[in-house]
Each structure stands twice: as C-alpha cells, then as structure tokens.
Amino acid sequence: MSVIHPSLVLIATVLVLYLLPGRLWRWGVVGGPLLALLTVAGIKPGTILSYNFLGYDLLVLKADTLTLVFALIFSIMGVLGVIYALHVKKRGEHAAALLYVAGSLGVVFAGDWLTLFFFWELMSVASVFLIWYRGRRESLAAGFRYLLIHFLSGNLMLFGTLLLISKGNLAITNLTATNGIAFWLILGSVAINAAIPPLHAWLTDAYPEGTVSGSVFLSAFTTKVAVYVLIRVFAGTELLLWAGVIMALYGVVYAVLENNIRRLLAYHIISQVGYMVAAVGMGTDLALNGATAHAFSHILYKSLLFMGTGAVIYATGREKLTELGGIYKAMPLTVILYTVGAFSISGVPLFNGFISKSIVITAAGESGYGIAELLLTLASVGTFLHTGLKLPYFMFFGADRGLKPVKIPLNMHLAMAGGAFLCILFGVFPTLLYKMLPYPMNYVPYTMDHVISSTQLLLATAFGFFLLLAKLGGEPTLTIDTDWFYRKPAAAVFQRLVYILKQTKVRLDAGGNYLFQFVGPYFTNPFLAPRKLLRAIYPAAVDDEFYEGEGALTYDENRYRFPLGINLLVAVIFITFVATLAIVF
Amino acid sequence: MQRLTWFGIASLVFTVLLDIIFHDPHHAINWWHRLPGFDALFGFSGCIAIIVGSKWLGKHLLQRHEKYYEKGE
Known part of the structure; x- marks a missing residue:
C-alpha cells in the first residue's frame, strides 16, 4: 500500500488555500488537517517511505x-x-499554522537527521508568523527574539546533524550516553525547543504575544515535538530528570507573579513539559509511556486553556488579570470549557491530566527518585493553584470591572467543546490512550489510594488558596526572566558596540578628509613634490611660491605644454623618416 | 462562600478518613505513602510555601514595573 506523507498533505493544502476562490478556502483550511488526520490514522507501524536526495537515502x-x-x-x-x-x-495566518503543523508532523515522522533538521527549521519559520500576525509592535519584537533563539537551536541541530552524518550515522538513533560533541549539540538544540531553563525564555516571551488562535497552535507543538525527540534520542539521560524537576517548579514560581493571562499559562507549559522531560530522564518503560501520555494529554488541555483565555482576549481585548474580572455571566460556556481544561491540567480524577501525570509521578517513585516524586507533586499543587484557581477566579469572577465582552464566534466554542470532550473522554476511559502507548506497562490509574491522595492534595490546595486569596491578585508588574540577559545587558552591549562603530566611522571620515587634503595637492600638481624636494636641497633653484600653499594656482597642463607647431614638426619629421626608410628599403 | 469553605473542609476531613480506612501499606513505595493524610498536609503547606516563597522572590529579585523593557529596546 502506498503511503502519503501527512506533511505533504498539509503543504498541498497551503497551495490550495491560495488557489481557492471566495469563501471556499475556509473549507480547504479544515479539509487539509482532516485529510492529514485520516492519513496518519491509515499509517501502520513499520511503514517506511524513503527518498534519494544527493546520494543519501x-x-x-x-x-x-x-x-x-x-x-x-x-x-x-x-x-x-x-x-x-x-x-x-487572513489566509497567511492559516497558511503559517498549517505549515507549522506540517513541520511538527515532519519531525515526528523523520527517520533520518537531515529530514528532521529540515522540518525542525520549517517549524521555526512558520510559527513566527503566528506571532507576527498579531500586528503589534511588541509582537514584532518578540517574534524577532523568538526567531533568534530558534535559529540558534536550528544551527546547533545542523552542526550536530553534520557531525553525525560525517561519521556515517544518517538514521536517527538513541544517542544516550554517547556524550560526543554531536550529543551535546543536539541536546542543546532540543533543550531550547523543549524550553528547559535557562533556555526557555523565548516561550514565555513570545507565546503571549501571538494572535488569539496562533498561540493555541504554539502552545501545542514546539515543546511537545522536542519532547518526542527527547524520548526518541535521549531516553535515560539522568541529567534530564533534574532539569525536568527544576522546570516543573520554575514555571510554578513564575506563574505566581504573572499578571498576563497567557504568559501565566505559558509558564505552566514549562512546568508541564518539566514532567515529560523528567520522565525522559528516568528512562524506564513506565516513565517513557508517562512522558508520551502526558504529552498527549497536555496538548489537549493546554490548547483548551489557551483557547479559553484567547476567547477572553477576543471578547474583552484585555489580557491582564488586573484589568479583568466579573465576566462569568457574559461568557458562561467559556467558563465551563476553560474549567474542564483547568481540571485536566490539575490532575483532577476523571480528567485526562490525572491519567497521564500520575504515571510520571508513580514512575519517579518506582525508579527510586523519591525527592523527584515529592517535588513533582509539589509542582502539581502549584498547577492547580494557578490554572485551576487563581487564573479563573480573577479572570472570570473577582472584582467586576464593568467589562462588556463581545460575542464569541461559534467555531471557537466548537473547538473548545471538542477539546473538552477529548479531555474528559480520555480521563474517563484511560485505556483508549494506554493501548496506543509504545512500551509495555501494567499501570492502573484509578486505584483507591491514587484517587484519595489526589483529592486530598487538590482540596488542601484550594483551602490554602482561599486562605491567602488577598495576596494572590494580579499585580501590574513585569517579571524578569532569563530573557533579561539578552534584552537588557546584551542589548546595552550591542548598543555600545554600535556606538563604538559609529564613532570609529566618524574618526575614519575625519582622518580620511585630512589625508585627502594633505595628498590632494600632490595629485592635482605633479610638479609639487619635486619642487618641494628641490627647495629643501637647494632653495635658490626655486624662486616663486606661486604653485604652493594657500591660494596657489592649480595645476594647468597647458602651462607646461609645447606649442602645437613643434609637435607637428616632430610628427612630420617622424613620418618623413619612416617614409624615407620605406622607399630606401 | 462560608458554606463552600465548610464543604471544602468537610470533604478534606472525609478524604483523610477514607485514607485511614482504605489504608494499603503494600501499595506504598516511599515512607510518606504510609502516612494517612500526608497529601492533605503536603498540599496545604506546599500551597502556602509556593505562594509565600514566590512572592518573596518576586519582591526582592524579579518584579519590575510594567514599562521596564520599553525604553531599552
């Protein structure tokens, strides 16, 4: 059976998108991903599609x-x-989103490093437009910073890839414990895309600046594609375990301080991806299944949360907790659908976060990392505290700011309902997900002690939240993160360098002018140099100052030219001479 | 709000009771899994610690005024 690459389907959709007239292109936009989904569903494990490119298979x-x-x-x-x-x-925004998805699927299906690199770059280039289409000055700047970091990631990937290929390793294999230069280059590249601190700041910088729908795509793909590559290539690299635990808590701490609703959620992407990265670090079958399952769940609930906050931004035009509140009556459906996402991310039983996060936490315990288990549990306390309690409380309820939200389009509600449905579906029937997982495991999520301890944890968190409610409102502040290094000191150094460069140019200009003023006269008057030399040696030989200094006559070649008659005479003599010679010989 | 608070506390106590009743020491990997009500205590103190700790970090190190980045770029 012949197989079509799903990315190709999406890239073709982009072409069709620009060809379809009138309103038809809207159907193309939905049709493309649906076709891609069907294509993916039709691919059997073990399918291989190869293509000969410059002698490489x-x-x-x-x-x-x-x-x-x-x-x-x-x-x-x-x-x-x-x-x-x-x-x-805007067709362009749809095109960017489709190419971004195509890039993500391309990376996932890539069987060799070159293909992976190509789609890795396609993801960066396509996704930045989802930020730029917002059209604000801040979005433009954030997009450029995003691109800068992702080009760094791409270059690291390229160097690593070239090193591996030069040793004849074209196919993607597990690099764990190879510890070569290629290992570190590729790990660095993937760490950037997985947003592992301190390489994470691009995410929280750029995602809140994207368009309402663009950020929904952004929240789902880049980091989870990186998690996929981590599972595929770096499973069992213990360093990642602690990196993941730090990530999980890092996001939580920053989320406490954040005022921008989508930036708060972006910090929780880092926190959630932390669970997956930690699981990759553990490297056991159970942990890797946990990472896979959690990525699966995370994409559903996190996109749902971004859709919910996007709906709020669409309806009110505001994105700060200090400017939102009291809109629950105007948008009840959004509140309910958002809450499904919030319960899922928090790991409330019967929602899909519970069935995947608990695998990772259990795997940590079973692999003998008790401290990691406790810290990851602590991070999930912070998750519920922020996405489950603080954000909805201050966004939908809280102080009534007299906002008049506009009506949200049906399609936004439909997409949110679809996401919410899947969150609950997989939460209630975990085997639907478990039977797809790649490694063998024997794990039951709904045991008495799991459910009891999760419920205790969540209720106690809620209790703490309402106790400290007064402290938790948004503050009109900005929190500096590692992007500070390139937005402040590096920017200052850069500006200083530009200043030095400008000064150097000014100095060079002045020096050049002086040089030309000095040597200029020697070129306009070829006799000036010998004249000066002669005067230095024998002053009496040079009588007049006529041709030098201020007010000197400029060089005029006619002054030194022989009269025309003499020239003619010489020419006639020469011709006569030649003619005589010709006659004689 | 008052009623909600009492409902919350009641269900918290209820889950701790359930924890004691359905105590299953075989399922425990680490010692804290054997303590009944550990998650309630951990959740509550963790919640307080996260809020207080982060706010402290924010006040002393991380928070700036909203226009902080605007003039430098």
Missing part, C-alpha cells in the same frame, strides 16, 4: 508506535486548531 517517513501516538495527537490538534481559527480572515 532519506527516510522521510518511518513509523513505529511512538511516532504514531505523537502524530495522532498532533493531527487531532491540527484539526481543533483550525476550527478555532476558522473566523480569522
């Missing part, structure tokens, strides 16, 4: 069970995302 599509879980959730997300974005009139 590229494996543009190589599917196994791990690939297919990720491909499935990415293509489901593609469909939900385009439905959410359907009211957007």
